[in-house]
Amino acid sequence: MGMLASLISGLASGETIAAVQRARVAAIVYSVAALAALCGLGFLVGAAYIWTAARYGPMAASLSFGIGFLAIAGLILLVYRMSAGSRARRGAKRRNADMKAIGITAALAVLPALLKGKGGPGKAGLSAILGPAIALAAYAIYRENVKRGSDDPDTGKRE
Structure with a gap:
């Protein structure tokens, strides 16, 4: 604002x-x-x-x-x-970042309406937020623990 x-x-x-x-x-x-x-x-x-x-x-x-x-x-x-490949990768990263920003913006825009629910902050509004938030946190933890192309020190192999 x-x-x-x-x-x-x-x-x-x-x-x-x-x-x-x-x-x-x-x-x-x-x-x-x-x-x-x-x-x-x-x-x-x-x-x-x-x-x-x-x-x-x-x-x-x-x-x-x-x-x-x-x-x-x-x-x-x-x-x-x-250099066309690196330009394509940079473009994909930029688009990915833009989509994340749009998703966060949309979530923040909808957040007050979901918290409000019918007749105040009830179970329906709160569960509508907690379910996707928990799923997003689980996905973030999964992505952090499974990195592509990293060297595994125990096996010596690339994943």
């Missing part, structure tokens, strides 16, 4: 508009700097080509630059493909 009040007061005070304007200006400055860096890189590649062409000839320079850029492109694609 405090975060919502902070957001509403920020909108009312115009602080959010100022933050958006600062972000827009920063994006423009970084874009212009990136464009200047790309131009500088292009001139450096051109200078390297001219030097290589003067030293080894235009045909050798063209071939070496073409092969070099193709090798760089292949290396980038290879690294991207090799």
